[in-house]
Amino acid sequence: MITMKDIIREGHPTLTMVASEVPIPPTPEDQETLKRLLEYVINSQNPETASKYGLRPGIGLAAPQINISKRMLAVNVTDSTGKLYSYALFNPKIISHSVEKAYLTSGEGCLSVDRSVPGFVPRYARVTVRGWDIDGNEVKLRLKGLPAIVFQHEIDHLNGIMFYDHINKDNPFQPIPDATAIER
Incomplete structure (x- = not known):
């Protein structure tokens, strides 16, 4: 089981590397890693489990965040209608996106960043x-709304990009301009 001690923090070199593709069909080892990523985000959202194991709540986690530089991520998030997007994916890639932008009014956070980084993070409204x-x-x-933003945040991790790299310094x-503000 992944816990906070397994999650590397900003400044670690793996977080700035471009992760490698995962061979498909995946190996049992890669499948186990992917399963553990999804298990973390689900466990971290359960108040009892999170408290018991000291897990910071998260809605997404990428393999580079546990110091595995491979293109894997897990997301467990609901959209504004309450629909659950619970996915664990190998080699995720944005194959198309809107011109329109969106951002979270509250800004973004990250399990690999132990501080608050205020600011708007421009993202595509739909991907x-x-x-x-x-x-x-x-x-x-x-995807659109919060799920679209979460996937973009996690895919950035696979490319060595942190959310605050997008914030206007x-x-x-x-x-x-012309962006949709998303409340969270």
Whole structure:
């Protein structure tokens, strides 16, 4: 089981590396890692389990965050209608996106960042993501709102990019033109 002691923090070199593709069909070892990533985000959202194991709540986790530089991520998040997006994917990739931008009014956080980093993080309002599930089956997701932002945040981890790399350094709360503000 992944706990906070397994999650590396900003400054660790793995977080700035581009992660390697996972061979499909995946190995049992890669499947186990993917399963553990999803297990963490689900466990961290359960108040009893999170308290028992000292887990910081998270809605997404990427393999580089546990010092495994491979293209794997897990997301467990609900959209504004309450629909659950619970996915663990190998080699996820954004294959199309909207011109329109979106951002979280509260800003973004990260399990690998132990401090608050205020500011708006511009993201695409809608994305289509393609990846492979734990059994090596292709998955294609059309996402908008919070799920779209979470997938972009986690895919950034696979490319060595941290969320705060997108924040305007001179004016962190500068309005993003024609962007949808998403409350969380």
